[in-house]
Amino acid sequence: MDNVLIVGATSAMAAAVARRLAATGASLALLARNADKLDTLAADLEVRGAARVSRHTFDALAPDEHAAAIEAAFDALGQVDLALVCHGSLPDQQACQDDAGTALRELAINGGSAVGVLTHIASRMERQGSGTIAAITSVAGDRGRQSNYLYGAAKGMVSRFLQGLRNRLYASGVNVIDIKPGFVDTPMTADFDKGPLWAAPDKVAADIIRAVEKGRHTVYTPWFWRYIMLVIRAIPDPVFRRLKL
């Protein structure tokens, strides 16, 4: 993984991946919304040993600018071994229920913009004929639950999109990975009470890198979420309806 493109690079999980790769001397192209935070992260990665770091501002809600940003990032790297899509937000479910505008906006950030970005990335990778595309979705996408089904719907859409993309890009030698984290202790989840199921971003980062190296397709991280979600998915609907999940 010498040349890596990261969308939403200043998010905690993305930054943890970038730091691990910087230590191995990788070249990185970073896309993120906040230019100051992007500069700080780029400096950090250079000190940690990244060969080259290019910065590209990116706003999930400005889809007209996505193609140019992705093109610039690909051009900065030349060859791309891994394109990692990490941007997102954690919507307030109640606000999304009360206001359709909010719901559509969150759907655009967590679902639509990911699909758009992945479409741009996919055509470049297809032409290149090698490499890995990985996107961070969520265990929330595995089944709609009343506590966060808007987020779940957006992430579930991206998961299904990745499934099809994997199928399409198989012939061109590009692997597509769906990364499904459970609870991760990041600034996005700062307000939650943390329990034993919570993982550190660096743990997730290690899992992501291993998944790329091993050519995996769908990865639950930490690993035990695969089994938790197996149970959640298996609960019959008449029972599930009554649960407060």
Place this chain on the structure above:
Amino acid sequence: MKLSGWGRHPVVDAGQACPTGESDALALLASLRDDQSLIPRGLGRSYGDSSLAPLVLDTGNMDHLLAFDTDSGLLRCEAGVSLATLLQVFVPRGWFPAVTPGTKFVTVGGAIASDVHGKNHHVDGSFSDHVTEMRVATPEHGVVTCSRSEHPELFHATAGGMGLTGLILDATIRLKRIQSAAVIETTLKAANLQEALDLFEAHRSATYSVAWIDCLTAGTAMGRSIISLGEHADQGALVAHGSQKIAVPVDLPGALLNPLSIRAFNTLYYQRVRRKTSTARRHYDPCFYPLDGIANWNRMYGRRGFVQYQLALPQDAGVAGLREVLTRIVQSGRGSFLAVLKAFGDGNANPLSFPIRGYTLALDFKLGAGVLELLDELDAIVIDHGGRLYLTKDARMSAATFRRCYPAWEAFAEVRRRYGADRVFHSQQSRRLEI
């Protein structure tokens, strides 16, 4: 949420803000109401209440390395960077922190605010002596860049200033060259206090020196010690430390540590070393950070937690002063599990920095009846001898004791006022000590 220092006493209800960058942090400071105050907090390794307040600014997400000069070893980094990170990034390249405390789980900001010392204080001074510049967010004058020549009063007050002069945003610190991750450790046995102090004197030129001291044995063997001397090895692999291996998963019953078990431990620990002198080659991790290998070791003291007590006595108080302190501790029978003795070199110009030329003794006391009274008695002995107590370990000293320990407190308070920090930056400790 419930928050405490490393000693797990006291515990307070605190709101926590986790800014993800400098602009977030500055916006947070600007948004405080007149009746709101806060204290910055790094990894929460100070023992008492110095990182506790109704609102705590967690610097954990401000953890970026900003620039490194491979010729001079000068590193600029954000305040939330931990020493563990520094070691991981820089040991493989042959660099090491110029000063490190007994745990690597402290942030650079915390190390400056406590002006921490290490086993090399007698030759290299304390942490801030290797800081060349800081950027501090102050309520009155905004973000101020300070150094020994630029706003020196803010620089000196911030170093050792317990986070009370403003928010340290980033700092430039000097790393030192190493050839190997290994340390050559020499272990010496001292049969009593005088012998221990003589050994420190005889080994003034050793880079690292520290002693474990038995605080339970009276009579001619009082103060028997095991002294460790260390030098970075000349050659060997430059491999950083790995991850933590074991953890204390739950609060152990407090009764596990009682006078009997502590006495048994102390005797075993002393007798374990058979020879008068021995030498070993060890990785820096077990050598500098023996307790870091056990996550949450502070749970060993049970649910009620513990207090650390660290005192410094000036050189001329020497053996007489230490003997008086030890005698009182031995009498109490509450001697601590791991007591540490070290000879300090010269202190620095920071009004609240702890080290002064002389000796320092650090002890843990499990909380229980009579402990706080014992510590009050020890306070009186320390003050009588012109000594002082370490604010980073403190959870209970009085405002009067603080003022006698730190005669420069007024100069510190003046800097606080000048930068408007007395309006915004307060910890439970600063309220108690009326700083």
